[in-house]
Amino acid sequence: MQRYFVSGNDMSETNVTITGDDANHIAKVMRMENGDHIICSDSQGRTVLCEITAVDRDSVHASVIEEIQEQKESPIQVTIAQGIPKGDKLETIVQKGTELGAKGFLPFSSSRCIVKWDEKKGQKKILRLAKIAKEAAEQSHRSVIPDVFSPVSFTTLLKQATDFDYKIVAYEEEAKEGETKRLAEVLYSMSPGSTLLCAIGPEGGFSGQEVSELKEAGFVSCGLGPRILRTETASSYLLSAVSYHFELMR
Amino acid sequence: MQRYFVSGNDMSETNVTITGDDANHIAKVMRMENGDHIICSDSQGRTVLCEITAVDRDSVHASVIEEIQEQKESPIQVTIAQGIPKGDKLETIVQKGTELGAKGFLPFSSSRCIVKWDEKKGQKKILRLAKIAKEAAEQSHRSVIPDVFSPVSFTTLLKQATDFDYKIVAYEEEAKEGETKRLAEVLYSMSPGSTLLCAIGPEGGFSGQEVSELKEAGFVSCGLGPRILRTETASSYLLSAVSYHFELMR
Structure with a gap:
């Protein structure tokens, strides 16, 4: 599944907003639509599975389906x-x-x-x-x-x-x-x-x-x-x- | 020091002959002369330190100074x-x-x-x-x-x-x-x-x-x-x- 990093400000408890190149990638390259799933990380260690709820010109909105617990980062x-x-x-x-x-x-x-x-x-x-x-x-x-x-x-x-x-x-x-x-x-x-x-x-x-x-x-x-x-x-x-x-x- | 691989046939107990691209590299790129040192390997695990004795048009001749004992190959x-x-x-x-x-x-x-x-x-x-x-x-x-x-x-x-x-x-x-x-x-x-x-x-x-x-x-x-x-x-x-x-x- 496609993964995107978003800034912490763009990720709340229940919603995620993707802007810039990544929004363009979702809309134009991947041609995703409402209901499609993506994975978003805030780069601070929180990773969530999301469902796209709106694809606008400059931004993509998604709602959090569930938290993903995964250990991908080195302990060192x-x-x-x-x-x-x-x-x-x-x-x-x-x-x-x-x-x-x-x-x-x-x-x-x-x-x-x-x-x-x-x-x-x-x-x-x-x-x-x-x-x-x-x-x-x-x-x-x-x-x-x-x-x-x-x-x-x-x-x-x-x-x-x-x-x-x-x-x-x-x-x-x-x-x-x-x-x-x-x-x-x-x-x-x-x-x-x-x-x-x-x-x-x-x-x-x-x-x-x-x-x-x-x-x-x-x-x-x-x-x-x-x-x-x-x-x-x-x-x-x-x-x-x-x-x-x-x-x-x- | 510059290293070259030669075929087993081109490496005797006491002498090494380098031909082809490598001879060209020694003569034209490195501009080496008689008395210069190089390291030669026969790719079977024998590595020797050599002194160049002749730089001809198509080949370079060198005499073996000493065997080099080194363990560069993985045990696996x-x-x-x-x-x-x-x-x-x-x-x-x-x-x-x-x-x-x-x-x-x-x-x-x-x-x-x-x-x-x-x-x-x-x-x-x-x-x-x-x-x-x-x-x-x-x-x-x-x-x-x-x-x-x-x-x-x-x-x-x-x-x-x-x-x-x-x-x-x-x-x-x-x-x-x-x-x-x-x-x-x-x-x-x-x-x-x-x-x-x-x-x-x-x-x-x-x-x-x-x-x-x-x-x-x-x-x-x-x-x-x-x-x-x-x-x-x-x-x-x-x-x-x-x-x-x-x-x-x-």
């Missing part, structure tokens, strides 16, 4: 801090990471980033990434849309890291040297509800200096398996491992 | 049986799957495949996928290039499945119904050296009939976490979970 809130990569890789990372359960994405610039973030075009890019996150969240039946933050400097990343319970850095030199214990150690030490920040370098990885600073800021340097992963694959590995550990293995 | 040989997806998704699946440790890729057609495999263009496509696998294997420092097989029918898939020790099918209806135990159960029952075949449907998934036939053929129906994954994300999840389970957690 993982934020991916991603060194800004080339091309459209950030879009891939946000789309796949949303499917795989990420709570947020924090792009950052570091010494080996090839792409310089353009402040002017940047805001538009963030809006586009937020849209990708919303659509991927709908498609993967999540009840929360992950946050896509505006890029920060490496120094700001280190400061913001203090907000997280656990911090790791995916460091390819660790993979090369056969580091295989630390990720599992970190995951075993976490409990449901914990927050995890995972820093992943851009294509060229982190400099030695940056890794030292990350470690000083409390990041645990982990290998993500023995093979060298591309920057856009590292987040998928981490999120899948977290999901396997907390959602399947236990 | 995972073959991804992938329902033929649309567009260039198969390329993504092969590239990411190679990085994440897959042993092979077996595309198959099933009732909900939208793309019909074109026998004529197909051979060219398989060669292209094999090239993607080789390049991804080099880039991720693997010592084995995964096999990319020509597509088979669903019936042939069921027959070939008998060659594998363990078989699972990623079934989104299981994820929807909250199945969370079986993947971990299967992985806990496997030991290093085992072979695993994982069947993943195309965009539209498997029909109920197909899932029944897969189960009859010994496939265990597993959810890959509570969220609904796109067809091209399912293999990444599975391979990451296998890597985490066997390469990091133990």
Whole structure:
């Protein structure tokens, strides 16, 4: 069944209003009518089954049939801090990471980033990434849309890291040297509800200096398996491992 | 350091010959010269550090400096049986799957495949996928290039499945119904050296009939976490979970 996210203001105890692109999607793309059913989430964890009661030009109205109890959100809130990569890789990372359960994405610039973030075009890019996150969240039946933050400097990343319970850095030199214990150690030490920040370098990885600073800021340097992963694959590995550990293995 | 795969015939106890595109890459792209070092793998598990001794027009000669002992290959040989997806998704699946440790890729057609495999263009496509696998294997420092097989029918898939020790099918209806135990159960029952075949449907998934036939053929129906994954994300999840389970957690 088709799923839509609405803002909390547009969802009451008994009624839901869908506006904007989604209203258009319901009316024009899906050609739904009164009596058709949809699922709506307020992105705060409330998900309801609804019946459409009116399809207007700019909005769709629906009444709540029942609350849907489902646990689609990871017990661990993982934020991916991603060194800004080339091309459209950030879009891939946000789309796949949303499917795989990420709570947020924090792009950052570091010494080996090839792409310089353009402040002017940047805001538009963030809006586009937020849209990708919303659509991927709908498609993967999540009840929360992950946050896509505006890029920060490496120094700001280190400061913001203090907000997280656990911090790791995916460091390819660790993979090369056969580091295989630390990720599992970190995951075993976490409990449901914990927050995890995972820093992943851009294509060229982190400099030695940056890794030292990350470690000083409390990041645990982990290998993500023995093979060298591309920057856009590292987040998928981490999120899948977290999901396997907390959602399947236990 | 740059890595190249060579055929076993081109690697002796003491010498390696690199031909074709790779020789061109060394000479023209990397502009390497006598005395430069490269790493060569015979794709059977032997990896050596070499010094270039001659750069000819069509070939590069190198002498073996030392054997490299490294464990980059998963203890579990995972073959991804992938329902033929649309567009260039198969390329993504092969590239990411190679990085994440897959042993092979077996595309198959099933009732909900939208793309019909074109026998004529197909051979060219398989060669292209094999090239993607080789390049991804080099880039991720693997010592084995995964096999990319020509597509088979669903019936042939069921027959070939008998060659594998363990078989699972990623079934989104299981994820929807909250199945969370079986993947971990299967992985806990496997030991290093085992072979695993994982069947993943195309965009539209498997029909109920197909899932029944897969189960009859010994496939265990597993959810890959509570969220609904796109067809091209399912293999990444599975391979990451296998890597985490066997390469990091133990």
